[in-house]
Amino acid sequence: MADVLIAGAGIVGLLSAFELTKRGRRVTVIDAPALYPPASWAGGGILSPLFAWRYADPMNRLTVDAPARYRRLVDELAGHAGLRGDDLNDSGLWVAVGEAERERALAWARLWEVPCQRADEHEHLSGAGRQPGLWFPEIGNIRNPRMLKALRSWLSRRGVRFRTAAVKRIEPRRRGASLWLSDGECLTAPAVLVSSGAWTAGLLAPLGVRLPLFPAKGEMLLYRLAPGRVPAIILTEQGYLIPRADGAVLVGSTLEEGEGSHYRSVTGRWALERKAARLLPELADQRPMAHWAGVRPGCARGWPYLGEVPGCSGLFAAAGHHRNGLVAAPASAEFLARLMCAETPSLPVGDYSLSSS
Numbered sequence: 001m002a003d004v005l006i007a008g009a010g011i012v013g014l015l016s017a018f019e020l021t022k023r024g025r026r027v028t029v030i031d032a033p034a035l036y037p038p039a040s041w042a043g044g045g046i047l048s049p050l051f052a053w054r055y056a057d058p059m060n061r062l063t064v065d066a067p068a069r070y071r072r073l074v075d076e077l078a079g080h081a082g083l084r085g086d087d088l089n090d091s092g093l094w095v096a097v098g099e100a101e102r103e104r105a106l107a108w109a110r111l112w113e114v115p116c117q118r119a120d121e122h123e124h125l126s127g128a129g130r131q132p133g134l135w136f137p138e139i140g141n142i143r144n145p146r147m148l149k150a151l152r153s154w155l156s157r158r159g160v161r162f163r164t165a166a167v168k169r170i171e172p173r174r175r176g177a178s179l180w181l182s183d184g185e186c187l188t189a190p191a192v193l194v195s196s197g198a199w200t201a202g203l204l205a206p207l208g209v210r211l212p213l214f215p216a217k218g219e220m221l222l223y224r225l226a227p228g229r230v231p232a233i234i235l236t237e238q239g240y241l242i243p244r245a246d247g248a249v250l251v252g253s254t255l256e257e258g259e260g261s262h263y264r265s266v267t268g269r270w271a272l273e274r275k276a277a278r279l280l281p282e283l284a285d286q287r288p289m290a291h292w293a294g295v296r297p298g299c300a301r302g303w304p305y306l307g308e309v310p311g312c313s314g315l316f317a318a319a320g321h322h323r324n325g326l327v328a329a330p331a332s333a334e335f336l337a338r339l340m341c342a343e344t345p346s347l348p349v350g351d352y353s354l355s356s357s
């Protein structure tokens, strides 16, 4: 029997399984058979919230050290499912911001000790790069699909069991919970984590949990350029470019709050093609290699809910990572694992509590 059941194998569920396995827990991960890639596969992997200084402290606490956390993870998981050191691309991040906001951002960076400097035009770019901005040399991007595969490989080798089934119903026990699965089985454990992305709200609603959560569809395009042609992540109000080490360049993203489908749309593609051409004019003449959509676990406040479900001892949830689940997941997972193992919490528990809505 497992000590811990985890419902959902996105980045939050897998990293939580990683932290719990390291603490000696026997973990079973249950993941719904997906026709489309969940958010963690569809995301871009920028290791910072977009315009990080606009967020509240609870989100900053989850994200400011993400590049260092991912560097340690990549070092530890390298070789699993082919994960390579440069799947964490230390590209740096260039952000276009107006003068007034630049001062605010620089003050934020000093407070949180995030290296940041004024940067006028980005020297290699002819599009959006030709405006004043800020340069964050230590913020890169993670090739999220490879990280997810590496995590699954590492976990499998350490005895974590993976079940392909959807959790249909959660029944709290005196300690922990039983999960009723789509294949008719029922699994019970003294500790359960619900990390089912945009579907978490629906699983928790019958337990009386009402949080301001919603699906938020996003679409992306992928182009292929010479490696190094886009030397850094380029972020503007109109969109962003994310360069992988091998020359793949992602253009993102659309945001449709309340939209829970995974369909790629013609309007989404047009919007992204326009963003691409504005950010880097030569992309106007290029055909994208891929176009996909994913559903973010949207949340009306600027940071996720992480903690025990009120009134249900041993039942935990991670909900509402919205646009920042990849950057926030390592810190979220450490926090959740500490709570589930009754260790000293790494963050103020009340800020993330499910009762604080």
Ligand SMILES: Cc1cc2nc3c(=O)[nH]c(=O)nc-3n(C[C@H](O)[C@H](O)[C@H](O)COP(=O)(O)OP(=O)(O)OC[C@H]3O[C@@H](n4cnc5c(N)ncnc54)[C@H](O)[C@@H]3O)c2cc1C
Pocket: 007, 008, 009, 010, 011, 012, 013, 030, 031, 032, 033, 034, 038, 039, 040, 041, 042, 043, 044, 045, 046, 047, 048, 165, 166, 167, 168, 195, 196, 197, 198, 199, 200, 203, 217, 218, 219, 220, 252, 253, 254, 293, 294, 295, 296, 297, 321, 322, 323, 324, 325, 326, 327, 328
């Ligand atoms: C286009 C796009 C770009 C993005 N870019 C970035 C970025 O650059 N940086 C960043 O930090 N974040 C980014 N994000 C957001 C990020 O991807 C998400 O916040 C994050 O992946 C959420 O992770 P999760 O594990 O909570 O959910 P998910 O990745 O959605 O995983 C949930 C898992 O639960 C499973 N599941 C669902 N229901 C059930 C059930 N009933 N039973 C069992 N399993 C179930 C699903 O199959 C899935 O595997 C982006 C998202 C999108 C869509």
